[in-house]
Amino acid sequence: MxxxxxxxxxxxxxxxxxxxxxxxxxxxxxxxxxxxxxxxxxxxxxxxxxxxxxxxxxxxxxxxxxxxxxxxxxxxxxxxxxxxxxxxxxxxxxxxxxxxxxxxxxxxxxxxxxxxxxxxxxxxxxxxxxxxxxxxxxxxxxxxxxxxxxxxxxxxxxxRGVPVPVGRRSPYSTDENLWGRSVECGVLEDAAIEPPEEAYGWTRAPERAPDTPAYLTIGFDQGLPISIDGQATDLPALVPMLNRLAGDHGVGRIDHIESRVVGIKSREVYECPAALTLTP
Structure with a gap:
């Protein structure tokens, strides 16, 4: 067995x-x-x-x-x-x-x-x-x-007949959850190259964002968001809402060199619209 x-x-x-x-x-x-x-x-x-x-x-x-x-x-x-x-x-x-x-x-x-x-x-x-x-x-x-x-x-x-959501021209490795999206591999391995627009999935480039700003009033209680524009919203629903709205307005892109616990430096690209909107 x-x-x-x-x-x-x-x-x-x-x-x-x-x-x-x-x-x-x-x-x-x-x-x-x-x-x-x-x-x-x-x-x-x-x-x-x-x-x-x-x-x-x-x-x-x-x-x-x-x-x-x-x-x-x-x-x-x-x-x-x-x-x-x-x-x-x-x-x-x-x-x-x-x-x-x-x-x-x-x-x-x-x-x-x-x-x-x-x-x-x-x-x-x-x-x-x-x-x-x-x-x-x-x-x-x-x-x-x-x-x-x-x-x-x-x-x-x-x-072996295994279908994978990766083409030979776009070999990015991504990880996504409520709180953000990470992107690795491909041309992103070269820190001298600006991430191409195709690497992003949650955010618009700032130059392509709407010219008219969006305004929200977010209510907090004991350090946590509990409402948007006066409407009570729990965290699992509120975060995706902010990801969409903030991402559409060019908020949330991160491109930096970070330290890894294994002792190396690594170029990392993230999209975290809601997290960066809510975190001071």
């Missing part, structure tokens, strides 16, 4: 390639997509995971928990990494890790896998979250092992 592994599945290139890669090594893959407000049809991601070889695939709705227990704490702390980045990707990782551990215990898996590379902070977040909550579980990071380039991953996927 094959060992079970619970894979944090996004539907993107890395985790889609990870399913056949893990299966080829004798592992039974349970794909788990945690809904933290990312766009797209997550049920379609589930079906895709099953088609490309997962023995089971689950979608867990964690939007309310993410907003109320993670984003809210970041807001109250005015959390900006290096004074710039509102930790949109970082805040979601402990919640995703906790969900993976819960499911691994339910299905009897002895391993957890994620799609992080050896370059960034995400690998550390997933690894430490899992080992602190469930030291009995082994953490696998296929992308740290296979050492394929982005182009080689696409070729690997093509050879």
């Amino acid at each position: 094959s060992d079970k592994v619970v894979l944090a599945y996004s539907g993107g290139l890395d985790t889609s390639v990870a399913i056949p890669w893990l299966k080829e090594r004798g592992l039974d893959v349970v794909a788990v997509t945690v809904d933290v407000g990312q766009p797209g049809d997550l049920q379609a991601h589930r079906q895709k995971a099953l088609r490309i070889g997962a023995s089971d695939a689950l979608v867990v709705d964690a939007r309310a928990e993410y907003a109320e227990n993670y984003i809210a704490r970041g807001l109250r702390a005015n959390a900006l990494y290096e004074g710039i980045y509102p930790l949109s990707t970082a805040l979601a990782r402990p919640l995703i890790g906790k969900t993976l551990v819960d499911i691994a215990r339910k299905v009897g898996a002895r391993k957890i896998a994620h799609g992080c590379t050896g370059k960034g902070n995400d690998q550390v977040r997933f690894d430490l979250c899992t080992t602190s909550l469930a030291p009995e579980l082994e953490v696998l990071a296929p992308a740290r092992v296979w050492k394929m380039t982005r182009e080689e991953e696409i070729a690997y996927a093509d050879a």
Whole structure:
């Protein structure tokens, strides 16, 4: 009987390639997509995971928990990494890790896998979250092992009939949730090149934003937004509203060189319209 592994599945290139890669090594893959407000049809991601070889695939709705227990704490702390980045990707990782551990215990898996590379902070977040909550579980990071380039991953996927939402001309890796969107790879690896407009998905360039400003009155209680223009709105609904409005007006782009916990500097591009609107 094959060992079970619970894979944090996004539907993107890395985790889609990870399913056949893990299966080829004798592992039974349970794909788990945690809904933290990312766009797209997550049920379609589930079906895709099953088609490309997962023995089971689950979608867990964690939007309310993410907003109320993670984003809210970041807001109250005015959390900006290096004074710039509102930790949109970082805040979601402990919640995703906790969900993976819960499911691994339910299905009897002895391993957890994620799609992080050896370059960034995400690998550390997933690894430490899992080992602190469930030291009995082994953490696998296929992308740290296979050492394929982005182009080689696409070729690997093509050879195994794995559809991926990445074209050879636009090899960006993205991560999205309620609190923001991050973009990596492609020409963004060269810090001397300005991010092309195609890399952005949530915001307009300031020169293309409306000439007429938009005005909002946001009500706060104990450090958290509770209303827009006098209408009571909970945080899971308020944040997407601000993402759309602020993003349309050219608010929310971040392009900077940040420190990684693994000891390197990395160029990072983010879109966080609501977070930058709400954080002083």
